[in-house]
Amino acid sequence: MRIDTIRADGGKPAHIRHDDLISVKGVSVVYARQLVLQNIDLSVPKGSFVSLIGPSGCGKSTLLKVLAGLVEPTSGSVSIGGLSPVEAARKRMIGVVFQDANLLPWKNAVDNASMLLSIADKSLSRAELRARGQEMLELVGLGDAAHKRPNELSGGMRQRVAIARALALDPAVLLMDEPFGALDAITRDSMGQSLLEIWQRTGKTIVLVTHSIDEAIHLSRHVHALGIKPGRITGSIDIGLPYPRDLAVTEDPEFVRLVVQLRTMLRASHQPGDAS
Amino acid sequence: MSDQPITSEPRLASSFAAATSSWLPAVILLLGTIVAWEAIVRIFAISSFIIPAPSEIGRSLVAQWGTLMQATLVTAAEILLGFVVSVVVGVAIALVIVRFDWLGRALYPLVVLFQNVPKVALAPIFILWFGYGLAPKIGLILVIAFFPVTLSMLAGMQSVDRSLLSLMNSVGASRTQILFRIRVPHSLPNLMAGTKIAATLSVIGAIVGEFAGASDGLGYVIQFASTQLDTALVFAALLLVSVLGIAFYYAAEILERIVVPWAPKFSHA
Numbered sequence: 001m002r003i004d005t006i007r008a009d010g011g012k013p014a015h016i017r018h019d020d021l022i023s024v025k026g027v028s029v030v031y032a033r034q035l036v037l038q039n040i041d042l043s044v045p046k047g048s049f050v051s052l053i054g055p056s057g058c059g060k061s062t063l064l065k066v067l068a069g070l071v072e073p074t075s076g077s078v079s080i081g082g083l084s085p086v087e088a089a090r091k092r093m094i095g096v097v098f099q100d101a102n103l104l105p106w107k108n109a110v111d112n113a114s115m116l117l118s119i120a121d122k123s124l125s126r127a128e129l130r131a132r133g134q135e136m137l138e139l140v141g142l143g144d145a146a147h148k149r150p151n152e153l154s155g156g157m158r159q160r161v162a163i164a165r166a167l168a169l170d171p172a173v174l175l176m177d178e179p180f181g182a183l184d185a186i187t188r189d190s191m192g193q194s195l196l197e198i199w200q201r202t203g204k205t206i207v208l209v210t211h212s213i214d215e216a217i218h219l220s221r222h223v224h225a226l227g228i229k230p231g232r233i234t235g236s237i238d239i240g241l242p243y244p245r246d247l248a249v250t251e252d253p254e255f256v257r258l259v260v261q262l263r264t265m266l267r268a269s270h271q272p273g274d275a276s
Numbered sequence: 277m278s279d280q281p282i283t284s285e286p287r288l289a290s291s292f293a294a295a296t297s298s299w300l301p302a303v304i305l306l307l308g309t310i311v312a313w314e315a316i317v318r319i320f321a322i323s324s325f326i327i328p329a330p331s332e333i334g335r336s337l338v339a340q341w342g343t344l345m346q347a348t349l350v351t352a353a354e355i356l357l358g359f360v361v362s363v364v365v366g367v368a369i370a371l372v373i374v375r376f377d378w379l380g381r382a383l384y385p386l387v388v389l390f391q392n393v394p395k396v397a398l399a400p401i402f403i404l405w406f407g408y409g410l411a412p413k414i415g416l417i418l419v420i421a422f423f424p425v426t427l428s429m430l431a432g433m434q435s436v437d438r439s440l441l442s443l444m445n446s447v448g449a450s451r452t453q454i455l456f457r458i459r460v461p462h463s464l465p466n467l468m469a470g471t472k473i474a475a476t477l478s479v480i481g482a483i484v485g486e487f488a489g490a491s492d493g494l495g496y497v498i499q500f501a502s503t504q505l506d507t508a509l510v511f512a513a514l515l516l517v518s519v520l521g522i523a524f525y526y527a528a529e530i531l532e533r534i535v536v537p538w539a540p541k542f543s544h545a
Contacts, residue, residue, distance in 0.1 A: 119448070
């Protein structure tokens with residue numbers, strides 16, 4: 001297997017950084033006698049924005065679940081700030097956002113935003129939970145929708161509540177599995193932009209799973225491409241475009257060059273014969 | 277992001293208009309049937325102990341009003357008590373099945389197996405065990421009506437999205453927390469649908485219970501009147517049983533609107 005590492009900023013290879021918050025070494029996952037992930041090495045620097053991109057079935061969502069402690073790797077090790085993912089999750093270091101917002105339809109936005117926190121920290125009073133939920137809704141731009149139930153919110157707004165719910169835990173890492181995958185293109189763009197703002201204001205480390213090349217390059221600092229059968233990292237790109245980025249960055253020649261480079265990388269990992 | 281405020285006033289007015297226009301054909305058909313019935317009985321001079329005319333049923337209803345109302349109260353009490361017991365027991369069984377794996381695996385197949393017993397046939401045994409009073413009717417309603425409650429609540433509790441459960445697990449939620457904070461509220465729309473079925477079955481249970489052995493109630497009146505060939509009284513009692521059935525069904529529907537105002541509504545209007 002060939003690992004093709006191309007760096008735009010000529011920095012050190014990611015896996016020898018010392019300020020890594022997440023470090024994955026030699027992780028393989030076998031599920032139903034199928035090798036879903038093979039020998040994954042991945043480092044995510046603290047405060048970074050990293051995207052995992054690849055075709056359907058490449059195991060990118062499984063990798064995210066491994067990081068969240070929801071899937072136990074068959075071999076290899078995962079460390080999140082020196083802890084196992086399950087320990088890290090118990091210490092509220094991990095916030096997860098899935099493609100489906102999965103809000104509770106009988107609770108309003110503010111109670112949905114504080115729902116996970118209420119379970120993670122039983123010492124908080126109802127008023128404290130509400131205050132925290134409200135604060136998070138304001139962070140995601142939904143401050144005046146606190147008393148609306150999910151069926152009164154649009155798809156984009158529901159996903160914002162899901163992000164607020166994850167952020168309410170004040171996690172070090174935000175793990176997002178195609179969070180904007182079910183949204184229309186225009187909402188998707190504005191959600192991406194909001195996510196960048198939230199990232200810069202909170203300083204969270206974000207790992208985003210996506211199948212959108214534009215989204216990966218627009219948002220992240222590092223992009224890792226995954227190939228299929230078995231799922232493995234086939235290449236990585238550092239995105240040197242300066243922050244803060246807005247949608248105008250998508251017209252930058254450097255952005256266009258990176259899109260071509262990432263597309264070529266993904267296509268190479270898709271070619272017949274590459275999968276052994 | 278656009279988001280229209282949801283106002284209730286115009287919707288209420290239009291739903292009233294829609295309800296009237298959707299009910300109107302049914303009301304016309306019902307009145308037409310009654311008129312035709314009356315006409316046919318009179319023209320062909322059909323004996324009243326075979327088919328009584330609507331006017332005769334009306335006369336019987338007025339003449340026997342006191343007896344019928346007393347019987348209605350007895351049957352209504354049986355239905356209400358039996359229904360409440362069925363819902364409580366049905367919910368309890370569903371909770372036990374979901375909360376305790378081992379008990380659930382033991383209980384669930386037996387519950388399904390029991391569902392295939394023709395429960396109406398249990399009525400004489402219940403009379404034998406519990407006598408002629410309220411108890412055998414409650415027992416019969418329970419065995420007939422608890423199943424849709426249990427089954428609908430189970431379906432609701434088990435259809436919680438896996439990724440929501442993943443989120444709960446990731447913050448260390450206990451099984452009991454997941455049960456009462458997620459599964460139970462999530463199951464309420466299903467449970468309410470099961471409750472409406474149970475309300476209808478409770479009426480059947482009460483009447484069957486009274487047929488098998490009673491000294492009071494609308495089922496008793498129907499049986500007694502038919503042995504006297506007082507068919508008009510049989511129909512009068514039947515009418516009251518139907519009114520009871522409709523009343524309990526709509527009571528369950530109102531309960532649904534109170535308990536799960538957030539659930540998607542499937543309106544006929």
